[in-house]
Amino acid sequence: MAGSEGKLITVMLLAGMMQFASAVTYTVGDAVGWTFVESATFYDDWAKTHTFRVGDELDFQYSFPAHDVFEVSETDVASCTNATTIQKWEFSNAKVTLNSVGYHGYICSLPSHCSPGNMKMSLQVVAADDTVSQQPADAPAGPPTAGDTPGNSGFTLKSGSALMFGTVAAAFVALLN
Numbered sequence: 379m380a381g382s383e384g385k386l387i388t389v390m391l392l393a394g395m396m397q398f399a400s401a402v403t404y405t406v407g408d409a410v411g412w413t414f415v416e417s418a419t420f421y422d423d424w425a426k427t428h429t430f431r432v433g434d435e436l437d438f439q440y441s442f443p444a445h446d447v448f449e450v451s452e453t454d455v456a457s458c459t460n461a462t463t464i465q466k467w468e469f470s471n472a473k474v475t476l477n478s479v480g481y482h483g484y485i486c487s488l489p490s491h492c493s494p495g496n497m498k499m500s501l502q503v504v505a506a507d508d509t510v511s512q513q514p515a516d517a518p519a520g521p522p523t524a525g526d527t528p529g530n531s532g533f534t535l536k537s538g539s540a541l542m543f544g545t546v547a548a549a550f551v552a553l554l555n
C-alpha cells in the first residue's frame with residue numbers, strides 16, 4: 379500500500395519536473411485573443427500572470443489583415459510607433475517564439491489599433507532553466523485555494539501548479555537526505 383503510494387508520488391514529481399524543462403505555448407489574451415480591448419494594460423496584465431522562458435511560444439489569435447503583430451522596442455510600445463521594428467508577422471495567427479532573455483514588446487501596427495485600441499503588450503522573458511524568479515510573478519491577489527483544508531492527509535497536489543510541484547519536490551528530497 380505504502381509502496382504504491384510512493385511510486386505514484388514519484389511519478390507525479392517527475393511530471394512536475396518535466397514541466398520546467400519543456401517549452402510552453404501561451405495563447406495571448408486567452409479567450410479574448412489579439413484584438414481591441416478596453417484597458418490599456420489588458421495584455422500587460424495577462425502577461426504578468428505567466429512566467430515566460432526562452433523557448434516558450436506566444437500564440438496570437440487574430441485575422442490578417444484586420445490585425446498584425448510587430449515586435450518593437452519598449453519606447454515604441456509606449457508611444458505606439460514602430461520605428462524600431464525588430465520582427466513582424468503580417469499573416470493570421472502569428473506564433474512567436476521567445477528566443478532571448480529580457481524585454482519583449484508587441485503592438486498591432488495598424489493605425490489606432492495600438493492606441494486607442496490598446497493592442498500592445500510588454501513582457502519579460504527569463505532563462506529556460508530559471509525556476510527562482512517565477513515565484514513573485516505568479517502571486518497576484520488570487521483567491522485562497524479551496525482544497526487546502528488542514529488535516530487533508532499531508533499535502534495536496536494540484537494540476538498545473540509548477541510551484542507546488544517544486545515545493546513538494548524539495549520536501550521529498552529533504553526526506554531522502
Ligand SMILES: [Cu+2]
Pocket residue numbers: 444445446486487488491497
Ligand atoms: Cu490590430
